[in-house]
Amino acid sequence: MKTPGSHQPGPRSNKLSYDDCMQLGRFTLVIAFLLSVGADGANWPTWRGPTANGISDEKNLPQKWGPEENIAWRVPLPGVGTSSPIVWGEQVFLTMQVGKNPVDGIGGSPEGPTAREAPNAGAKVQFLVRSHSVTDGGKLWDYRFDAEGLLPSTHRKHNLASPSCTTDGDMVYAWMGTGQLVALTMDGKLVWSRHIGREYAPFGIRWGHGSSPVLYQGILFLLCDHVDEAYLLALDKRTGKELWKVDRGTARSYMTPHVVRGEPGDELVISSTNRIDAYDPKTGKLLWHADEPVRVPVASPVLHDGVLYTSRGYRSGPYLAIKTGGRGDVSDSHVIWRVRTGAPYISSLLYYQGLIYMSTEAGVVTCVDAADGKTLWKERLGGYFSASPVAAAGKVYVTNEEGETFILAAGREYRLLGKNDIGERTLASPAVASGGRILLRTDEHLISIGKRGE
16 A cells, blocks of 8 residues: 555665654654653762752652661761762762861851761871662772872861762762862772872862862863962863863852753853852853852852852852853843842752752751742751752751751741751761662761661
């Protein structure tokens, strides 16, 4: 039977036409994109999760736990660190420091709980990148290397293992407070290493380096906003070779850069003492800048629907909303709203279902309307908050330094659903693993919260 558009019977060709090839290529790209989104969505591959916003798609996270209740597993850690765990597939990755570096105890955030001293404090400082099993917490591998060169002073609340790892499922990248950077296979073999603090400039930022590495389309971004020499560096993720470098003058920052995807193109956003800058991630070209100088920016921004939300500066500093996609100085044209005080010093904001949640070093959690920045509710929950909030399934999780996690119903009215105390000092932000697991990194342990065997 002859159908419309069909050819007359004859010899069948195995060759595809140009149009067929183009259609097949587009189909393949779509499938690859959907698979990559699905893979990332099931993982927590960087600080604050798959889209660096602290939000998980998991539906059944636990609501009740304690030191001996609803703990899937708990493993002791041989070193200190305030880096957050990351997750890819069946592996959890985190960094540690063994041995003690100088501590600068002056200034900064309030005291809070006493920090754990680094094990083997008199020994040579070493760094560890470790992988654990998501299922049972078993150690899969360690990669250990010596700290080299200048050992910078850090704040009493953290150490030289503060930056979190990042991964794309191909390799895992770990960056330390000395500037040492390693790229490892997923089974812990070294692919390449560099010492940014030796090759470019010593890491001399007061209170220690805190920015984590960021991956984007085969590029690894490193923010080195240190007062004596500030720069933004882009490396080839496979080889570690420099792709571009932007000198940033005199600036200080502890934040992790944020990649903004959208029109008219993707942007790499940096918050420093001088202002907020956005760069072309492929070339390092400055696209736009906004806001005024502040004292000590730590928090990273979050993005929703083309709008960035971020806090700035020191204790109870400003927070604001900025529309992306501008050019030049957009302080007047693209800043939607700006509130001059009340933001967290260390913890990043959480955007969730049209609202902004903030947890401060004074133990206060605030909810504001993302549309205009107006406060909807404010509650003093107690303790000191350094970890950034996470959200899933209509709930917001905020963890203080004492190890207490408060579970709040997301919404315009304050409603506390539960309070759970793990009983250990906790500065690292939580991570979420598939199967309804919450991963907490304390001074002493890596803990998986959830039912055993799930």
